[in-house]
Amino acid sequence: MSKIYEDNSLTIGHTPLVRLNRIGNGRILAKVESRNPSFSVKCRIGANMIWDAEKRGILTPAKNWLNRPAQHRHRAGLCRRGARL
CATH class of the missing domain: 1.10.10 (Arc Repressor Mutant, subunit A)
Structure with missing residues (x-):
């Protein structure tokens, strides 16, 4: 499993999983493919x-x-x- 980041600014240069804290009660993760500055x-x-x-x-x-x-x-x-x- 990929590393889970608490802050999106820590993800530059990786394909991160980011915890979505404001959606639902469960553990919801999103993969941020577009994190490269110019894609x-x-x-x-x-x-x-x-x-x-x-x-x-x-x-x-x-x-x-x-x-x-x-x-x-x-x-x-x-x-x-x-x-x-």
Whole structure:
């Protein structure tokens, strides 16, 4: 079974199950397939490139170099993730 998230903001980059707390008395879960920022696998690739660079210390708020040329969809994913830096 997939991980169940209590908050939808914790689901970026995964295909999550989210608990629907306001519907009925039982345990109701919804799978959020559209969680990618641009509904594209390419956005996940861009986000993972940035997360890897952050882990390695290459990319920090002080070293924000997201203006590099990239394929359009990669660039859109990078820009969306970069906005959080």
